[in-house]
Amino acid sequence: MMKTIQHYLIFCFLPTLFTACGVGDNLAMLPETDESGKLTVSFDLNGAGIRMDDATDTRANANVPLENLADGTLFSIRAYKKTYNDKGELTATIFADAGVYKVESGGKTANAYTSVTDAVLQLTRGIYDLYFLSYNSSTVYPGVTGDTETITGSTLADVTSKDVIATSMKDVQIQSDQDGQVTLTIPMDGAVFSHLCSRVKARLDIPRNQPVIVLGVSALKITMKPLYGTAGYNWQKGTLSTTGERNNSVDLIASGALSGIDSSTGAATLSSSDVYLFPLNDDVPLEFDVTMTIAYKTSSSGSQLSGDFKLSSPVALDKALLAAKSYCFVFTLTYYGELVPSDLTLDVTSYSPVNLPSDDVGADD
Known part of the structure; x- marks a missing residue:
């Protein structure tokens, strides 16, 4: 009997600061004279x-x-x-x-x-x-x-x-x-x-040593919504306030592709460029639509196959986007057997992108 393939996509959310600096007062004192010209x-x-x-x-x-x-x-x-x-x-x-x-x-x-x-x-x-x-x-x-x-x-x-x-x-x-x-x-x-905005990117991870070897990914699209499209900056207050309806979306990855993946391990990563979004509170969940075409092979087939992956419904995440912080939304394509794609698992992990040894990240002071 022919076996079918199940693709699982694990979604990891990775928030981090990219600035916490305040804008303080600064006094530029210049020598006084009687000159009053422009x-x-x-x-x-x-x-x-x-x-x-x-x-x-x-x-x-x-x-x-x-x-x-x-x-x-x-x-x-x-x-x-x-x-x-x-x-x-x-x-x-x-x-x-x-x-x-x-x-x-x-x-x-x-x-x-x-x-x-x-x-x-x-x-x-x-x-x-x-x-x-x-x-x-x-x-x-x-x-x-x-x-x-x-x-x-x-x-x-x-x-x-x-x-x-x-x-x-x-x-x-x-x-x-x-x-x-x-x-x-x-x-x-x-x-x-x-x-004053949030910095956002997306990443697709394909772990190594799985029951199915991923040979390539094409037509990868990751869409994030709902977002604000307009904001007003008050010069004297130094504040940015969103306006209008929260009904916009953005393609974090519009047409991504991975090729030449090491067939012995199937491990690979694809990252998007940074985009800057107006800050959001968490009163409305963030939603993500994900689609891609996957080239793969299994131990039973031994030859290259191809299949489309598409979420049956958007994955929702109750998360605010704060000003002056970075967020990396990580999707991990994971196989638990040779079955048809059917599920998405969500995980949330935080990190700080600083120059610390890898074994020290997250350690206590």
Whole structure:
């Protein structure tokens, strides 16, 4: 009697921090003179940047460097001027100007992005709060026309291309230090950009030494839903809030393939690229649709066969996606015998991606 093949897919969920850095106040004190003319601003980025994978574990923090913004990265700025009464009490914070800047010199400086009209930030003498927003991209940048920036796209794929990062500098004193001065470089030491979205990827694992030898995978598609497609960023509050209906989806892997798998073990791994998603709470379960075509052979057949795997219904997971964290959704294709595909088993495992020896991961302090 001919035996049929059963494919099992074990789904592992692997969350981890990719930043936990706060955006603190930073004071750029410049020498005071009587000059009150308008100054064209540039930025010194030494001591600024993005802190990736900042975990709560003390051992992890010791291995987390501050990364420079890459050359060509564009960021937008809105400046708000503070006014005070005769008693030195704050009376108002008023929008003053905005600009778009480009990172240069190996991540050490930022100057006005000349490809954009009115990109130059120009400020008169006074004390300002400066707010910075970026998609961590060299091709797209946030608008600066209002106190709230809407971040959206015609499809979710447009949104997921945006790694939204932000920082701020409070009580920055703008003052020229010589007569006739028209430019001013503001140091940003200590201004660390925070990630406002969740970083997500998917992975298919095929373990070794199973009853069925997997020779290849094609037409792999892993779809995640339901997701938000629009959010609003409040410049002065530094908050990102989702808007609209949570009815979008994204293909974490749209058409994946694995070939040339070692036939002696059948072991292989296929990973997606990172995508960036707006944060979600867990009031609505995440769902995953998985389909693929599998080439395999069995000990009884000895020759290559092929079969389609498709979940009969989406796998659901009650899990929030938090800002500034990474999530890897791992699907493990497992065989428990030579049977037709029929089941999906879900497992959840956490990890922290830090430079620790493999036998130390998860160990107690």
